[in-house]
Amino acid sequence: MxxxxxxxxxxxxxxxxxxxxxxxxxxxxxxxxxxxxxxxxxxxxxxxxxxxxxxxxxxxxxxxxxxxxxxxxxxxxxxxxxxxxxxxxxxxxxxxxxxxxxxxxxxxxxxxxxxxxxxxxxxxxxxxxxxxxxxxxxxxxxxxxxxxxxxxxxxxxxxxxxxxxxxxxxxxxxxxxxxDRLLGFELCSDGQLSHTLNLGYHGSEKTIVDSIEVNQGHYQPITMKGKEVYRFAVEKVPEVISKALFHADLTSEDVDWLLLHQANQRIMDAVAQRLSLPPERVISNLANFGNTSAGSIPLALDEAQRAGKLQSGDIIAMSGFGAGLTWGSAIVQWQIEP
CATH class of the missing domain: 3.40.47.10 (Thiolase/Chalcone synthase)
Known part of the structure; x- marks a missing residue:
């Protein structure tokens, strides 16, 4: 790392x-x-x-x-x-x-x-x-x-x-x-928590010849246990960001921008508070886009860049979290000139 x-x-x-x-x-x-x-x-x-x-x-x-x-x-x-x-x-x-x-x-x-x-x-x-x-x-x-x-x-x-x-x-x-602008990272997963957020397959047995059967079906809509996901995110995300910062030889005081997966504003506020980061250093476009899963971090990153918020040398602490459950953090030093 x-x-x-x-x-x-x-x-x-x-x-x-x-x-x-x-x-x-x-x-x-x-x-x-x-x-x-x-x-x-x-x-x-x-x-x-x-x-x-x-x-x-x-x-x-x-x-x-x-x-x-x-x-x-x-x-x-x-x-x-x-x-x-x-x-x-x-x-x-x-x-x-x-x-x-x-x-x-x-x-x-x-x-x-x-x-x-x-x-x-x-x-x-x-x-x-x-x-x-x-x-x-x-x-x-x-x-x-x-x-x-x-x-x-x-x-x-x-x-x-x-x-x-x-x-x-x-x-x-x-x-x-x-x-190198990727200063540190930490990735995690825990399948024991997969039941809290699913887009699961549902099938039934179908006989295709004699006694030979296959399972055929379709995917079910998204199901989520919101309170469990909230507790998971508030606990694990600050921890994984801290580990990534440690790998980068940095602390939360060095962070210019906190860029989290745009899932819920209350989660982002709670994570920022645990890292002692003020609200004005949190990048958020959740109000206009909702939760776009893998699209949320790069969407918010691009919007902040085009709005002139990001300056060369800024330290951005990114963190994604979601189904799997998976979570991770990457510490990036920005370098694109506005």
Whole structure:
């Protein structure tokens, strides 16, 4: 985890967003389930969420985010060596990274999907770094994207108020080991807690010939035990960030920006408080996008960059957490000039 162990470092050189055209407000939800704008806002911090409309897909919003990130980095698609798509909701269960690769013209890249739910972008960032640090690849396009509206039970008030669709992307390039911008990281998972957040398969036995049976079915809508997930996040996220900061030889006092998975404003506030970070140092766009799973961190990162909040040299403590359960943190030093 220390950059002196590697022959190359990494730097994020561009970011982009893929935002669907549909909008679903709290007032709209109040027409669907027993809720209100005040009830949702006070409990989650969410005011609206974006939904993919007709003609849009994971591929379209992922490609949009990719194009923006490439343009900012001034990197041509054919220069990309590796494309990683962090998602839990591909257009094709076999994977959607290759379809985005084709859509943007990254013809020389190898592409694959990575599934770690809401932690996907952080896991993808660490994976990208390893390919670059070992010298295997020079330029990586990392996309975090999800279309959770496909898997929401819109009659379930406890979950339908939370989730939206969206994509974010970054270009990651090789630099010298001395200038490595991934300063430290820590990744975790615990399958014993998987029952708290699921998008599970449900099947039944079907006889195909004589006594030979197969199990066929479909995936069920998202189910979540909100109180358990909240307690998990508030306990584990500050801990994993502290460990990543330790690997980076830093403390929370060195952090300029806290960038968490955009799940619930109360979770973000509680984590910031435990790390003794003031609210003005927390990056949040939850109110406008809701929980976009693997898309949430890169979406918020790109929005903050384009708004001029991020300055070269800023220390950003990122942390994703979600289904699996998985959680992790990456400490990044920003370097893109505004």
């Amino acid at each position: 220390r950059n002196e162990l590697y022959s190359a470092g990494i730097a994020i050189t561009g970011s982009g967003s893929g935002i669907p055209s549909g909008r679903l407000t709290n007032q709209d939800l109040a027409q669907m389930v027993e809720t209100s704008d005040e009830w949702i806002t006070t409990r989650t911090g969410i005011k609206q969420r974006c939904l993919t409309a007709s003609g849009e897909s994971l591929k379209t919003i992922g490609a949009q985010a990719a194009h923006q990130a490439l343009a900012m980095a001034q990197v041509a698609p054919e220069e990309i060596d590796l494309l990683i798509l962090a998602t839990s909701t591909p257009d094709d269960l076999f994977g959607s990274a290759v379809s985005i690769q084709t859509a943007i013209g990254a013809n020389h890249a190898v592409a694959f999907d990575l599934t770690a739910a809401c932690s996907g972008f952080v896991f993808g960032l660490v994976n990208s770094a390893q390919f670059i640090r070992t010298g295997a690849y020079q330029k990586v396009l990392l996309i975090g994207a999800d279309v959770l509206s496909r898997w929401v039970d819109w009659s379930d008030r406890s979950t339908c108020i939370l989730f939206g669709d969206g994509a974010g992307a970054v270009v990651i390039e090789a630099t010298s080991a001395e200038r």
